[in-house]
Amino acid sequence: MIERVNQLGSDAPESGGLPRGRSVAVWSLDTTLRRVGGRAVDGAWTVLDAGERDRAERLVRAADRQRYLASHLGLRILLGGCLGLAPEEVSLVREDCPCCGGPHGRPAVAGGAVHFSLSHSGNLAYFAFAGTPVGVDVEETPGASAMADVLSSLHPDETAELTALPGPERRAALGRLWSRKEAYLKGTGTGLAKGLADPYIGAAPAPGPLPGWTLTDLPAPAGYAAALAVADPAPGRSRTG
Template identity: 50%
Template sequence: MTVPHPAAGPAAVHIRWFTVPPPGAETAAAERLLDPRQRERAARLRRPLSRHRKVLAHAALRVLLAERLGGEPGEFELGRAACPQCGGPHGRPFVAGARGFEFSMAHTGDEAVYAFSAEPVGVDVESGRVGARTVRTVARWLPPGRRAVLDALPEAERSEAFARLWVHTEALAKGRGTGLAHGFGAVASARPPWRLVDLPAPDGLVAALAVTARDASAVPRPEGGRLPAASVVEAAGRIRGSGATARAWHDSEPASGNGGRAHDARA
């Protein structure tokens, strides 16, 4: 499917949040919006609540794609680009036919976050409360510079600091298209330079955005909003029933307080 859409400025980054509603009849309906591979991945999850959250989060992605690119939520053909490091099929996600359109998504618990841009982008969200044992174990895998920052903090501050370091690392790995398949060292040596932005997140969560930085002095200012908490199936139905071409993807509604602190990804 070829999806025409206008280009956006290189600094335009749009963030949308979605709160997964409680399990109910809409789960099966939302699943029909997914492609076979998405349904198969959801079916692998043993816990019904985990399957429900994954189905709704990915159905919400399709609703947001329909808002930005036009068309039906269930029509989009999604794929993965080649990994820039090994050539494997686990690189950045893409929408077939939508050139110059990049997106990333992440979800934890009932919250999902989505990033859309004309440039490569990565986003991640995690709980800000991480157990001390997990921090001690996983911190050993972090790049030396980031591990040193964590080790220098008082014990009481390490949980949230670790969570922020983790979302920075995940967001950067997603933006580069390598994931964590090649270890943290591959992420730490990212080139060209990237910028990391701490995103405002719901209580108890931390989130970060990774974007390419053409101008090292520029601070990315993400804009966006929240997908209404109403059923994703209802939202998809509204898009199907409108009969009109959806808004251009770069014209998303503004959200209050969506600034963020920027970081050099090489720090």
């Protein structure tokens, strides 16, 4: 269980190297910072690859562009620390999609030395690094309209759990459930391609069991929920990747 979320701030972080065994490193970042990990966010254009720069340029709102640049700069700084590389030397690829086989599955490091996941919501980003497939998600507490939109898309038992709660508790429980679902689906690489109904994860204070995965709620600031999903090491395989 992860009890501590490291804070990535303006200064360069201490490198922890590659995660070993079943260890997982989780970091959070305030994406409004103008300097991340010792680098200016305005200079991120020279660090990101062509695909990242293209996605950043397509963002119309300056605040959205700032969040994207800060979070992807932070990701490269932390990955570089794991791999012993400069942030701009980290080569990112896409795994094959487990649903259709296309080249748009989980983001990955070329060579697969470490598994990682990135999520951002509002002005907050979360990062996770592990020796097995991993997914992390952070969500702002959803509003009433989001609740109405998603309630019927969940597993029937999850919908029943949420509708049985009073209004204020229901929104917080949905944020908790949504972050768990997203973390798991990012870890598997399927994303939302197969919808939100399966598998059942649950909106209770503790998540339901998921065969082959360890699912944990993460500490998060007020108004947010966060979760981590880590694949259990396959029998007979090294636990370092």
